[in-house]
Structure formats: C-alpha cells, structure tokens
Amino acid sequence: MKKLFSVVMLLVGMTVTIVAQTARDDIKANPWLAGSNYVDYDRQLPDFKYTAAPAGYTPFYFTHYGRHGSRWLIAEDSYERVLAPLRRANQQGKLTATGQKTLQQLEEFNKTTDKRLGDLTTVGERQHHGIGKRIAQHFPEIFKSPGVAIDARSTVVTRCVLSMVAECEELMAANPTARIHNDVSESLQYYLNQPRSGKVKEARENMDRKAVQEFSDKNTHPEHLMMLLFNDPRWVNDSIQQKKLMRNLFEVVINMQSHDDGYDMLHLFTNEELYDQWRIDNVSWYVRYGNAPQTGNVMAFSQYNLLKNIIETADTCVTIGKPQATMRFGHEVCVMPLACLMELGNCGASILDFEQLEKYWRNYKIFPMGCNIQLIFYKPKSGEGDILVKALLNEREVTLPVASTSTPYYYKWADLRKYWSDKLAKFAQ
Amino acid sequence: MKKLFSVVMLLVGMTVTIVAQTARDDIKANPWLAGSNYVDYDRQLPDFKYTAAPAGYTPFYFTHYGRHGSRWLIAEDSYERVLAPLRRANQQGKLTATGQKTLQQLEEFNKTTDKRLGDLTTVGERQHHGIGKRIAQHFPEIFKSPGVAIDARSTVVTRCVLSMVAECEELMAANPTARIHNDVSESLQYYLNQPRSGKVKEARENMDRKAVQEFSDKNTHPEHLMMLLFNDPRWVNDSIQQKKLMRNLFEVVINMQSHDDGYDMLHLFTNEELYDQWRIDNVSWYVRYGNAPQTGNVMAFSQYNLLKNIIETADTCVTIGKPQATMRFGHEVCVMPLACLMELGNCGASILDFEQLEKYWRNYKIFPMGCNIQLIFYKPKSGEGDILVKALLNEREVTLPVASTSTPYYYKWADLRKYWSDKLAKFAQ
Numbered sequence: 001m002k003k004l005f006s007v008v009m010l011l012v013g014m015t016v017t018i019v020a021q022t023a024r025d026d027i028k029a030n031p032w033l034a035g036s037n038y039v040d041y042d043r044q045l046p047d048f049k050y051t052a053a054p055a056g057y058t059p060f061y062f063t064h065y066g067r068h069g070s071r072w073l074i075a076e077d078s079y080e081r082v083l084a085p086l087r088r089a090n091q092q093g094k095l096t097a098t099g100q101k102t103l104q105q106l107e108e109f110n111k112t113t114d115k116r117l118g119d120l121t122t123v124g125e126r127q128h129h130g131i132g133k134r135i136a137q138h139f140p141e142i143f144k145s146p147g148v149a150i151d152a153r154s155t156v157v158t159r160c161v162l163s164m165v166a167e168c169e170e171l172m173a174a175n176p177t178a179r180i181h182n183d184v185s186e187s188l189q190y191y192l193n194q195p196r197s198g199k200v201k202e203a204r205e206n207m208d209r210k211a212v213q214e215f216s217d218k219n220t221h222p223e224h225l226m227m228l229l230f231n232d233p234r235w236v237n238d239s240i241q242q243k244k245l246m247r248n249l250f251e252v253v254i255n256m257q258s259h260d261d262g263y264d265m266l267h268l269f270t271n272e273e274l275y276d277q278w279r280i281d282n283v284s285w286y287v288r289y290g291n292a293p294q295t296g297n298v299m300a301f302s303q304y305n306l307l308k309n310i311i312e313t314a315d316t317c318v319t320i321g322k323p324q325a326t327m328r329f330g331h332e333v334c335v336m337p338l339a340c341l342m343e344l345g346n347c348g349a350s351i352l353d354f355e356q357l358e359k360y361w362r363n364y365k366i367f368p369m370g371c372n373i374q375l376i377f378y379k380p381k382s383g384e385g386d387i388l389v390k391a392l393l394n395e396r397e398v399t400l401p402v403a404s405t406s407t408p409y410y411y412k413w414a415d416l417r418k419y420w421s422d423k424l425a426k427f428a429q
Numbered sequence: 430m431k432k433l434f435s436v437v438m439l440l441v442g443m444t445v446t447i448v449a450q451t452a453r454d455d456i457k458a459n460p461w462l463a464g465s466n467y468v469d470y471d472r473q474l475p476d477f478k479y480t481a482a483p484a485g486y487t488p489f490y491f492t493h494y495g496r497h498g499s500r501w502l503i504a505e506d507s508y509e510r511v512l513a514p515l516r517r518a519n520q521q522g523k524l525t526a527t528g529q530k531t532l533q534q535l536e537e538f539n540k541t542t543d544k545r546l547g548d549l550t551t552v553g554e555r556q557h558h559g560i561g562k563r564i565a566q567h568f569p570e571i572f573k574s575p576g577v578a579i580d581a582r583s584t585v586v587t588r589c590v591l592s593m594v595a596e597c598e599e600l601m602a603a604n605p606t607a608r609i610h611n612d613v614s615e616s617l618q619y620y621l622n623q624p625r626s627g628k629v630k631e632a633r634e635n636m637d638r639k640a641v642q643e644f645s646d647k648n649t650h651p652e653h654l655m656m657l658l659f660n661d662p663r664w665v666n667d668s669i670q671q672k673k674l675m676r677n678l679f680e681v682v683i684n685m686q687s688h689d690d691g692y693d694m695l696h697l698f699t700n701e702e703l704y705d706q707w708r709i710d711n712v713s714w715y716v717r718y719g720n721a722p723q724t725g726n727v728m729a730f731s732q733y734n735l736l737k738n739i740i741e742t743a744d745t746c747v748t749i750g751k752p753q754a755t756m757r758f759g760h761e762v763c764v765m766p767l768a769c770l771m772e773l774g775n776c777g778a779s780i781l782d783f784e785q786l787e788k789y790w791r792n793y794k795i796f797p798m799g800c801n802i803q804l805i806f807y808k809p810k811s812g813e814g815d816i817l818v819k820a821l822l823n824e825r826e827v828t829l830p831v832a833s834t835s836t837p838y839y840y841k842w843a844d845l846r847k848y849w850s851d852k853l854a855k856f857a858q
Contacts, residue, residue: 115616125611158613161590165597165611172598173605182554182594184587187544 023282023358027275031266033364034278035254036285037332040070041127041370043257046396048134054407057378057388059141061317062325063310066131066167066372067335068159069124070258072116073251079110082248085240089230094239098268099229105263106252112261120159122260127370128163132170134395139376143174145323150180154329155192163370164329171325191305192330199427200302203295207287211294215283215354219276222246228268250277258369278364283354285363289333291340291348300340300348301427302333307341307420310375318377318387318413332367339366339373342420344391345398368394377413387413452711452787456704460695462793463707464683465714466761469499470556470799472686475825477563483836486807486817488570490746491754492739495560495596495801496764497588498553499687501545502680508539511677514669518659523668527697528658534692535681541690549588551689556799557592561599563824568805572603574752579609583758584621592799593758600754620734621759628856629731632724636716640723644712644783648705651675657697679706687798707793712783714792718762720769720777729769729777730856731762736770736849739804747806747816747842761796768795768802771849772830773822797823806842816842 027034032043053059073079086103089095095103136143143150152168154160161184168180189195196204222242230236250269254277256262266274286292291300306328317324339347349360374392379385388410391398397408402415456463461472482488502508515532518524524532565572572579579600583593590613597609618624625633651671659665679698683706685691695703715721720729735757746753768776778789803821808814817839820827826837831844 115618116614119614119616122610156587158585158587158590161587161594162611162613165590165594168594168598169601169609169611172601173607176602176605178602180598181551182591182598184591185545185548187548189544 023278023362024275026362026364027278028271031271031274032254032257034274035257035368036278036281036363037367037369038070038251038255038258039364039368040123040257041368041394042123042130044364044368044394046394048138048395050138050397051390051407051409053378053390054388054405054410056381056385057410058381059139059376060321060323060379061314061377062135062139062142063314063317063375063377064135064326064372065306065310065328065330065335065338066128066163067330067332067367067370068120068157068163069127069166070121070369071124071159072113072119072121072258073255074118076117078117078248079106079113079252082106082245082252083110085245086229088239089235092235094230094232094235096229096231099231102229102265102268105265109256109259109263112259118157118159120162121258123258124159124369125162125166128166129170131370131372131395132167133174135167135374136171136174142323142325142376143171143178145175146177148175148178148323148325150178150325150327151183152180152327152329153183153188153192155189155331156184156186157331160329160331164327167327167329191309192328193334194302194305196302199296199298203298204288207295211354212284212287216247216280217243219280220246221273221276224270224273225249225268247277247280250274279358282358282361282363285336285367286351286357286361289337289340290361291350293350293352297350298427300337301424303338303341304424304427306334306338308424311417311420314375314377314413314417321379332371335371335373336363336367339393341423342373342391343401344373344393347393347398348401366393378410389413389416452707452791453704455791455793456707457700460700460703461683461686463703464686464797465707465710465792466796466798467499467680467684467687468793468797469552469686470797470823471552471559473793473797473823475823477567477824479567479826480819480836480838482807482819483817483834483839485810485814486839487810488568488805488807489750489752490743490806491564491568491571492743492746492804492806493564493755493801494735494739494757494759494764494767495557495592496759496761496796496799497549497586497592498556498595499550499798500553500588501542501548501550501687502684503547505546507546507677508535508542508681511535511674511681512539514674515658517668518664521664523659523661523664525658525660528660531658531694531697534694538685538688538692541688547586547588549591550687552687553588553798554591554595557595558599560799560801560824561596562603564596564803565600565603571752571754571805572600572607574604575606577604577607577752577754579607579754579756580612581609581756581758582612582617582621584618584760585613585615586760589758589760593756596756596758620738621757622763623731623734625731628725628727632727633717636724640783641713641716645676645709646672648709649675650702650705653699653702654678654697676706676709679703708787711787711790711792714765714796715780715786715790718766718769719790720779722779722781726779727856729766730853732767732770733853733856735763735767737853740846740849743804743806743842743846750808761800764800764802765792765796768822770852771802771820773802773820774827776822776827777830795822807839818842818845 090103152164154164220243225246226236226242253265287294289299291297313326351357351360371394376390378388390409391400400411400416402411402419581593581597583589649672654675655665655671682694716723718728720726742755780786780789800823805819807817819838820829829840829845831840831848
C-alpha cells in the first residue's frame with residue numbers, strides 16, 4: 001500500500017475533468033454540503049433542464065437504484081458519545097454559556113432518538129415524494145403509459161422500504177393504471193446490497209488505515225470549538241478527547257439537516273472547520289468505496305452483482321420493448337461505488353493524492369440522502385435504429401464511458417452494454 | 430386451571446349467537462378454511478352489501494388495523510421437518526407412488542423457500558391491493574376527499590410494511606391528492622405489536638398446555654395419511670413420529686393457498702382430517718389469544734395499548750372533524766385478540782368446553798391472511814347530533830358491545846368509547 005502522498009494521478013483510460021468552483025467555495029455557499037452522505041437531497045437540487053432526445057426517439061424503459069432518504073444517525077452511541085462529555089463538563093462547571101445551550105439543545109433532541117436510530121425522517125420521506133413525482137413528470141411516455149409495469153424492490157432495511165413507498169405512491173398518483181409489484185426479501189440482498197467478498201473484501205481488509213487516520217488528524221483542529229464550549233482549557237486538555245468530540249459533534253450537527261424539527265447548530269463550526277471535516281470524510285469514503293488506487297481500484301466492484309442485474313434486467317425489458325420500469329432501493333454504500341463502477345461523469349476518477357482528490361471527486365455530488373442513478377432507454381419510433389440510453393446521477397445528466405452519439409448524454413446501449421460487460425468479465429477473471 | 434372439559438359456558442354479560450352452519454360444513458364446502466391463520470383472504474370474501482347510514486349522516490374518519498397478507502411459512506424448519514422423514518423413507522424404499530409424488534412436489538416447492546421464510550407472497554400482495562381498492566370505493570366521502578390526510582404505519586416486519594405499500598398505492602390511485610404519511614419504527618411497536626407483560630404474560634405462562642395437547646392428540650388420526658404415503662406400516666411405526674408428521678405436513682399443504690405457484694396437495698387429507706386439524710388450531714389459538722376462560726379471560730388485553738391508541742387517535746380526529754384515515758398494519762396475534770377485546774360480533778365469546786367452542790367461535794372468520802378491522806365514523810351533515818360508528822371485521826358488518834341506534838350496525842361513538850375505556854381502565858386497576 002502507498003503510504004506517501006503524491007500528486008501523480010492514475011487516469012486509467014478515462015476523462016477526468018477538474019471542476020471549476022472549489023469544494024471550499026461550494027461548502028462556503030452551502031455549509032450543509034459538508035455533510036457528505038448526510039446531505040439533504042433537497043438542498044442540492046439541479047435545474048432539471050435536460051437535453052432533448054434525438055429526433056424520432058422515445059423513452060420506453062427506466063431502470064434505477066436509489067438510496068433511502070434522510071435518517072436519524074445509526075450507531076447506538078451516536079448521540080450519547082457527544083452528550084456524555086458535555087454532561088460531565090456541566091456537572092463540573094466547565095461549560096461556557098454556548099456549551100450549556102449546546103448541551104440543552106442536544107438533550108432536547110436526544111429525546112426524539114429513542115428507538116428511532118436509523119429511521120427515515122419526514123425530511124427523507126419528502127425527498128422521495130419529490131423524486132417519485134419528478135420521475136413521472138420527466139418520463140410520461142413511460143410512467144403515464146396505460147398499465148405500465150413497474151417492478152420495485154428494496155433491501156430489507158426499513159428506511160429503504162419506506163423510501164420505496166413514497167416513490168411508488170407518487171407513481172400511482174401520476175398513473176392509477178400503473179401495475180406495481182413490490183418485493184423486499186433476504187433473497188434479493190445478493191444484488192441490492194451485495195455482501196463483501198473476494199478481492200473486494202481483501203482490499204478492504206488490507207486498506208492503509210493509518211494514512212486515512214493521519215489525514216483525519218492533520219485536518220482536525222478542535223481548539224476553536226473547545227473554547228466555544230468549555231471555560232477551562234487545562235480541564236479540557238486533561239479530560240476531553242478533543243478531536244474525537246469534534247468529529248462526533250460534527251456528525252450530530254451536520255445531520256440536523258435530516259430533521260424537520262432539528263436545531264441549527266452550524267454556528268459551532270467555522271466555514272473552514274466544516275470544510276476540513278468534509279475533506280476527511282471525502283477521503284475516507286473514497287478509499288473505502290471509490291475507484292481508489294489506495295485500495296487497488298477494486299472497491300467499485302463491490303457492486304458487481306448490482307450492475308450485472310441492471311444489465312440483465314435491461315436485456316429482458318429491451319427485448320419486451322413495452323413501457324416498463326425497474327426501481328431498486330438501498331444504501332449509499334451501493335450507489336456510490338455503483339456510480340464509480342459505471343463511470344458516471346467524474347465518479348470513476350482514480351486519484352492517488354488525498355490533497356488533490358477534491359479537485360476531481362466530491363462525495364456530496366454523488367451520495368446525498370436520497371441519491372439515485374437513473375438510466376433511461378430510448379427507442380426509435382420507427383422501429384429501426386439503435387437503442388439509446390441516458391444516465392442521470394441525482395437527476396443531473398452525466399457522461400458515460402463510451403463514445404457519445406451526436407446528441408450529448410445519449411449513448412448507444414449496445415456500446416455501453418459491451419463496455420460494462422467486458423469490465424465485469426475482466427474483474428471476474 | 431380447569432382440566433376437565435365441561436359444557437358450561439361463561440357468558441360474561443355478552444350475547445353469544447350460535448352460528449347456523451357447522452364448522453364441519455364450512456370446511457367441507459371450502460377446505461382452505463381449515464387453514465386458520467393461513468386462510469387466503471380472497472377465498473373467504475363477503476358480499477360487500479352494507480347497511481346504509483342513517484339519513485343525514487356522512488362518513489368522515491376511518492381507523493383500521495390490518496394483518497399482512499399471505500406469506501411463506503416462518504420457522505427455519507417448516508419445510509425441512511416434513512422433507513426429512515420423507516427423504517429418509519425414500520432412501521429406504523418405503524414411499525408409495527403417492528408418497529414419492531408428494532416428496533417430489535415438496536422438493537420442488539422447497540426451492541422457492543430459500544431466504545423467503547416469512548416473506549409476503551404475490552397472493553398476499555394481491556389481497557392488499559384488493560382491500561385498499563375497496564376501502565376507497567366503499568368510503569369515497571373520506572378517501573376521495575381532496576387532500577385527505579392518511580396516516581399509515583406498520584410494525585417493523587417487512588411483510589407488514591409491504592402490505593401497507595399495496596394498500597397505500599391503491600389509496601393514491603383512487604385519489605392523487607391524498608397526503609399519505611408512512612411510518613415504520615421500533616418506537617411504534619409498543620402499540621402496533623405490544624410485547625406481552627403483566628397479567629397477560631402471567632396467564633400465558635400458567636396456561637394449561639397439557640389440556641391443549643390432549644385435545645390435539647385426541648383429534649389427530651394419522652393412519653389414513655400414513656397408508657397414503659408409506660408402503661410399510663411396521664417401518665412407519667418404528668421410524669416415523671406419525672402425529673407430528675401429520676401436523677407438519679398439514680401446515681405445509683394448507684399454506685399452499687398462500688402461493689400462486691404452489692401445489693394443490695389437499696387430496697392427501699380427507700375432509701374429516703382437515704376438519705380435525707382445524708379444530709385443534711381453533712382451540713389452541715383461542716386459549717392463547719382469545720377471551721378464553723382457560724387463560725383467565727385476560728389474553729385479549731394483550732392489545733390494551735392498541736385499543737387505547739385507537740380511542741385516543743379517534744379523539745383527535747373526531748375533534749378535527751375533517752376527512753382523515755389512520756391505517757395500521759401488523760399481525761394476526763394482534764387482530765384476533767383486538768377483535769375479542771373490542772367484542773366484535775361473536776369474537777369476545779368465553780367458552781369453557783373445547784368441544785363446544787366451534788359452535789360460537791371460529792378462527793377463520795377472524796384472522797385469515799390480510800384480516801382487518803375497520804371502524805368508520807359518521808357525523809351529521811347538519812353539524813348537530815351524535816357521532817356514530819360502524820365496525821367491519823374482514824369487510825363484514827359486525828355488532829358492537831353497546832346498544833345500537835335504530836339503524837343496525839350503527840352505534841353512538843360516545844357509548845362505545847365509554848364502554849371500551851371503562852373496560853381498559855378496569856383491567857389496568
């Protein structure tokens with residue numbers, strides 16, 4: 001494993017575009033983006049202006065993988081591990097007025113977390129009502145077609161199922177004749193949330209955790225936050241695991257965007273601190289799930305079964321040729337590596353230098369809460385000609401890793417199918 | 430605990446009507462009814478002819494608890510414990526042609542059970558599409574009202590959530606302006622599937638299991654079935670736990686009605702055997718969940734929190750007075766005792782003699798797959814007069830345990846609310 005940072009980039013046969021506005025600028029303009037996988041989908045919406053299909057083409061098949069919407073934090077101690085040191089400080093008279101207010105707000109909020117860890121919130125439910133409604137609006141040729149067959153499946157995790165519910169309700173509202181079949185089952189997990197195995201499991205186990213930890217430590221500066229919360233620097237030095245508390249508090253504060261009745265506590269962090277915390281997460285997520293050279297460029301293949309299912313289901317639905325949709329619901333640990341595996345836009349970038357990563361790859365563009373990948377298949381109305389396909393990542397048009405047709409964002413399905421199939425076959429060798 | 434059977438009936442201040450056609454007749458006419466909690470809802474549909482509301486009244490609030498639809502069997506060994514002895518017999522050449530065909534069909538079917546135990550089937554999904562569609566058709570004043578607010582919740586078990594999905598999709602199809610909020614959470618379990626505690630837990634622990642076992646043994650006659658399956662009576666006597674195999678095979682065979690692609694294997698049992706197997710289950714379910722004197726007439730109070738929630742939510746919705754619906758999804762272990770607690774029709778019967786039970790209380794009328802309790806609230810259009818309520822058990826009008834108005838099946842909510850509240854308060858003392 002590489003332990004030295006380097007500006008060398010591995011551009012493995014793919015175009016990597018440098019994004020104009022910096023991540024620091026992005027986060028300054030919208031601090032909630034610092035949330036990485038906690039970003040509220042509705043706080044990063046695109047303009048929904050799409051390139052028209054080539055003349056004579058009509059959409060007929062829609063295939064999709066979407067993540068659940070906003071949720072409570074998951075870990076048993078997500079909230080307690082922040083409350084405990086603040087309570088202790090309070091008992092010993094070590095909190096500032098800001099520290100006391102912070103503790104009081106966290107105590108209030110903590111009441112809502114009882115038996116709610118990991119649950120979809122009303123924010124998350126609303127995200128999926130919005131997405132479902134827009135899917136039907138954007139592709140009426142499919143979703144408003146009489147008797148359209150929609151196959152909708154979810155992982156066995158409740159917040160994913162509820163996300164599916166919200167979208168399916170909107171699809172039914174848009175077209176009461178739709179025939180939706182819903183399924184949720186352990187028997188579908190092998191592709192809806194594939195367990196790690198083989199080369200992917202190995203690469204994860206052999207990951208250079210120290211390099212990631214060093215990057216995290218280097219970018220965590222708790223001094224300002226400690227001064228805000230506590231009135232006794234010596235006591236803080238002796239009694240508080242400062243970097244740990246900062247990370248844990250950041251997680252709670254940044255996930256307040258997942259709650260309609262959460263507190264806005266962003267003022268506890270400076271813009272620069274939010275940016276730093278995000279950089280740490282960007283690197284950590286990239287190495288664990290992206291097309292990262294640090295983990296042998298294999299982590300995206302964690303979604304091998306999912307991409308295979310997408311191709312094979314498309315084979316069936318393209319052959320049938322009638323309006324149909326395949327909806328799948330799951331997790332960011334699937335959407336993100338899938339986007340990398342599919343090489344949507346910049347997602348597949350292979351970047352060796354942690355410091356440079358954010359120029360090419362920013363997680364908030366890939367996996368906010370409710371993130372989704374949509375592939376739309378178009379056929380010639382005349383019946384003669386190639387099947388075309390377009391991809392949307394979070395409802396934004398994105399490039400695909402084959403030669404485009406004369407219309408941007410529209411690709412020949414035969415080309416894409418071959419490219420992805422060859423890639424999967426090569427990995428499986 | 431009573432150990433002697435007796436013809437004495439405890440009629441604790443309630444009307445108990447003897448049903449005209451015997452259970453034996455019912456099962457002869459429709460053998461699938463022998464399935465108790467496995468009965469396919471759509472194989473026991475009523476005629477949907479309802480008593481009109483009194484003049485000047487309109488429905489405005491709908492409250493509901495429904496069970497998930499048909500499912501695969503649940504226990505790890507539900508299928509294996511039948512296959513194992515048949516495989517053993519096959520290896521030793523002890524199966525008849527019928528036995529061999531039975532084994533072959535079960536082996537085929539067993540392939541579909543992999544990672545599917547407890548899953549909702551397509552039969553179950555269809556049941557709820559039907560129920561949801563009819564709910565909107567039967568009460569358009571509520572469900573087709575512009576912007577109707579529907580609060581739909583489910584236990585955390587996937588088949589219940591999927592049942593909710595199917596109904597909500599139909600409610601949206603019927604009214605695209607409906608505003609549905611769905612919720613599934615451990616934090617709702619306390620009333621959606623209340624854990625056993627206190628007097629209920631105690632009564633269950635002290636239950637006279639021996640009496641139920643004796644009734645089961647007395648009514649299990651495996652001789653005919655063993656002759657059908659096996660060619661060597663002596664081997665059967667030495668090698669097969671006959672009654673156990675009969676019970677287990679019955680469960681698999683009778684639950685074939687839960688599958689669109691199941692095998693019809695009813696021919697393995699005579700009508701009388703099906704009836705006997707049902708009688709055993711009728712007694713067993715009654716004692717464990719009904720208003721059974723054998724368990725101190727407390728088991729129905731297992732749904733204390735659920736009935737309390739129904740009353741309290743109705744208090745809010747009646748006050749608001751606008752079209753609203755409260756949908757709850759869960760299990761037969763809730764619907765059945767709730768029906769007993771509410772004293773819907775004959776459900777609350779307290780019967781001491783196991784032999785007499787089926788004259789008054791038949792489980793297949795209460796908890797088929799997809800079973801549901803609907804309460805519909807009516808208000809005077811003029812704004813002046815009592816709020817009335819009507820109850821449907823599996824979409825059949827049923828009586829309630831207070832004095833009726835001049836219109837059958839319509840009761841004053843104030844009377845019913847007081848009756849149920851007093852009953853709960855007395856239990857809680």
